[in-house]
Amino acid sequence: MFTDIREALQFAFIQRALIAGCFVALCCAFLGVFLVLKRFALIGDGLAHISFATIAIGLLVHVTPIFISLPLVVLAALLVLRLTEKSLLYGDAAIGLLSAMGVAIGVLIASVAGGFNVDLFSYLFGNILSVSQTEVILSVILSLVIMGLVRFFYHDLFAVTFDQDHAQVSGIRTGLVNRILIVLTALTVVLGIKVVGTMLVSSLIVFPAVSALFVATNFRAAILLAAVFSVVSVITGIFVSYIWNLPSGATIVCANFVIFIVVFFIRGRK
Amino acid sequence: MSIIPLDVKSLCVMYQGAEVLSQIDLVVNAGDYIGIVGPNGSGKTTLVRAVLGLLPLASGQVVLFGKEQQEFKDWKKIGYLPQRITHLDQRFPANVDEVVAAGLIASRPYPKEMTSSDRDRVADILKDLGIADLRTRMIGRLSGGQQQRVLLARALVHAPELLFLDEPTTALDPATREMFYVLLQKINKTQKTTILFVSHDPVTMGKYASKLLYLDKKVVFFGSFDNFCHSPDMTRYFGAGQHLICHRHG
Numbered sequence: 221m222f223t224d225i226r227e228a229l230q231f232a233f234i235q236r237a238l239i240a241g242c243f244v245a246l247c248c249a250f251l252g253v254f255l256v257l258k259r260f261a262l263i264g265d266g267l268a269h270i271s272f273a274t275i276a277i278g279l280l281v282h283v284t285p286i287f288i289s290l291p292l293v294v295l296a297a298l299l300v301l302r303l304t305e306k307s308l309l310y311g312d313a314a315i316g317l318l319s320a321m322g323v324a325i326g327v328l329i330a331s332v333a334g335g336f337n338v339d340l341f342s343y344l345f346g347n348i349l350s351v352s353q354t355e356v357i358l359s360v361i362l363s364l365v366i367m368g369l370v371r372f373f374y375h376d377l378f379a380v381t382f383d384q385d386h387a388q389v390s391g392i393r394t395g396l397v398n399r400i401l402i403v404l405t406a407l408t409v410v411l412g413i414k415v416v417g418t419m420l421v422s423s424l425i426v427f428p429a430v431s432a433l434f435v436a437t438n439f440r441a442a443i444l445l446a447a448v449f450s451v452v453s454v455i456t457g458i459f460v461s462y463i464w465n466l467p468s469g470a471t472i473v474c475a476n477f478v479i480f481i482v483v484f485f486i487r488g489r490k
Numbered sequence: 491m492s493i494i495p496l497d498v499k500s501l502c503v504m505y506q507g508a509e510v511l512s513q514i515d516l517v518v519n520a521g522d523y524i525g526i527v528g529p530n531g532s533g534k535t536t537l538v539r540a541v542l543g544l545l546p547l548a549s550g551q552v553v554l555f556g557k558e559q560q561e562f563k564d565w566k567k568i569g570y571l572p573q574r575i576t577h578l579d580q581r582f583p584a585n586v587d588e589v590v591a592a593g594l595i596a597s598r599p600y601p602k603e604m605t606s607s608d609r610d611r612v613a614d615i616l617k618d619l620g621i622a623d624l625r626t627r628m629i630g631r632l633s634g635g636q637q638q639r640v641l642l643a644r645a646l647v648h649a650p651e652l653l654f655l656d657e658p659t660t661a662l663d664p665a666t667r668e669m670f671y672v673l674l675q676k677i678n679k680t681q682k683t684t685i686l687f688v689s690h691d692p693v694t695m696g697k698y699a700s701k702l703l704y705l706d707k708k709v710v711f712f713g714s715f716d717n718f719c720h721s722p723d724m725t726r727y728f729g730a731g732q733h734l735i736c737h738r739h740g
């Protein structure tokens with residue numbers, strides 16, 4: 221197996237996959253802990269479904285989908301937040317509606333366009349092994365921006381996640397902090413599509429966070445553990461999928477699931 | 491002359507179309523220790539939340555340290571201990587140190603960083619409240635009384651000038667409750683911290699607070715305990731209840 225790994229590391233596409241995958245995994249882990257604790261975990265799933273429509277639009281107008289998805293998914297995320305904040309809709313209902321519309325619009329566009337040359341399957345379930353040089357650069361830059369902002373607003377994000385009322389009374393602009401969180405989530409979801417696809421990207425956000433929350437005894441540890449679990453699952457998933465010729469996105473999710481089960485039993489024995 | 495910490499003028503608050511607070515006028519002077527009491531549903535918590543900007547005002551004005559609430563920015567002058575934290579669950583992975591530190595640096599300008607003196611300040615307040623041994627424990631795993639003390643530490647750690655406490659003693663055993671009251675009285679006397687304490691227990695408030703605000707959707711009484719005890723209007727309103735409150739006031 222080590223020979224296989226050494227051999228795999230010599231390929232540029234594996235190197236690109238590892239770099240992009242690890243950076244995106246770190247973003248997912250950092251945001252995942254806040255999202256899970258704020259009961260926003262489903263938002264990642266909803267935004268991923270919405271991104272399906274934006275990918276279809278990108279393919280229709282012959283623009284690299286990520287450039288269409290980034291602004292549109294961010295706008296959709298802000299819309300979800302607005303709807304829930306104004307209590308116009310229940311939060312999960314708003315996500316459900318927009319998710320369904322996202323997939324429906326995506327399917328309609330694909331149908332009207334008479335099918336696309338590009339394999340839509342790879343956007344549904346991801347194909348990190350086909351990540352391009354441009355996508356790697358974009359992923360690394362955006363990931364660094366996302367992680368930098370999480371670091372900069374860390375204390376505000378913690379305060380808003382732990383006790384929003386107290387955060388507001390302490391002078392934190394809670395509305396702004398929630399917007400930052402949701403925008404960063406939207407960006408991360410779009411980046412994660414290449415790694416595991418629209419159908420599985422929310423698992424990249426939720427799994428490492430949930431596993432970390434089982435064992436962490438303080439907040440910083442929760443974020444660090446989520447980061448470790450996330451990166452380990454992406455690296456494992458890439459190598460396993462290369463060695464056994466399996467779909468990379470699904471393999472990464474399964475690696476996350478294995479970590480979750482291990483942590484669950486470790487916690488159970490304590 | 492020091493700035494008045496809180497001035498509430500003709501405050502009305504609506505909830506689902508019904509008026510839950512009506513025409514509240516209230517001037518809180520620096521150093522006051524005010525017990526806010528009243529029956530269930532009388533608007534005690536609503537008043538605190540409205541004053542702090544957590545609920546919208548239907549009409550009226552709230553002035554904090556000379557600034558209209560909407561323009562008020564100096565939140566480090568305010569401390570707040572809520573009735574409960576809505577989303578706190580057992581699994582929340584925050585330890586006591588992190589929760590209390592959040593109270594210290596939340597109102598700081600960016601970039602918000604913890605310094606070694608901040609860490610010392612957190613350690614000191616935990617020691618003062620007798621919970622230094624809990625500092626690495628997860629907040630969700632503590633008893634109700636321990637959690638309440640941690641949240642009090644969070645409210646006090648930045649040495650606020652105006653402290654709001656919303657029924658903070660509900661989860662405490664009698665001995666801890668007494669310690670809590672004595673501690674607050676000490677903070678009020680030595681640090682001149684202005685305190686507004688929501689309680690369902692006017693008798694205990696009579697023992698510790700310097701002024702009484704009795705609410706029942708409007709202000710029934712606001713003033714010193716002496717005035718309360720000698721008011722014929724309050725005798726008519728409370729009957730024997732007035733005597734009970736005043737009897738314990740020492």
